[in-house]
Amino acid sequence: MTLDWNAFTPWPALAGGLLIGLAAAILVLFNGRIAGISGILGGLLRPVRGDIGWRIAFIAGLLGAPLAYRVFQALPSIQVDAGYGALVAAGLLVGVGTRYGSGCTSGHGVCGLSRLSPRSLVATITFMAAGFAVVFVLRHIFRC
């Protein structure tokens, strides 16, 4: 294994991680809810009266973050290498998978591990292993 020292950004990664932890702290301490993005979004597809507003607000915050970032500095440009077919397949898999698995990188990976949940540890190891495997097959076997 070789490290990509040019791409590795430990300090911004740590700083961004602290912000993500702070966001999870705000949501659990003020709202009493887990900052699991797939769960917050999925809950809107099964709407319960009185349990909708905060979900929409959280998602609006996520969508508005690039706008807020631009107030302070220029937003790094985004490049998505996946083609449209791959994006449709990826979206379907992420949508179905996170709902069956009761969480994603935020709900299991950040909040669940913070809570020392064994269930979330299993989920996190599983989705990371699947991610490693798919990237290995795509990049090193099919070379795309």
Next chain:
Amino acid sequence: MIVLSALLAGLVFGLGLIVSGMAYPAKVLGFLDLAGPWDPSLAFVMAGAIAVGFFAFQLAGKRQHSLLGAEMRLPAASRTDRRLVAGSVLFGMGWGLAGFCPGPGLVALGMGEPKAVVFVLAMLAGMVIFELLEKRRP
């Protein structure tokens, strides 16, 4: 107030994804590509987030109500079952395919990236399919 704190949490979460680089699929795929030149940044993001989250959930676990008086809704499930593992496998495959998970997909949508629109619509479709399959369960 509940809505305002949720908005703030979403905003801070999204800023964290941008600052850490995790809103950018190339950065995430650099972590998932163990056999290529490996970028361990994502592990540092997780470490930073859990360092704060650990203390927040310690505090939250002792409370009956949130600081705003809302009911504490922490997950009660403790069983590791087939649904959890199978769902996580599907999610991980989709994550590796494009480098997007739900949060970064939404933030990239907020950047106006057309490919993120496609990803998020497909993700919502996937969630709708889950709801339909759940309704058919006996």
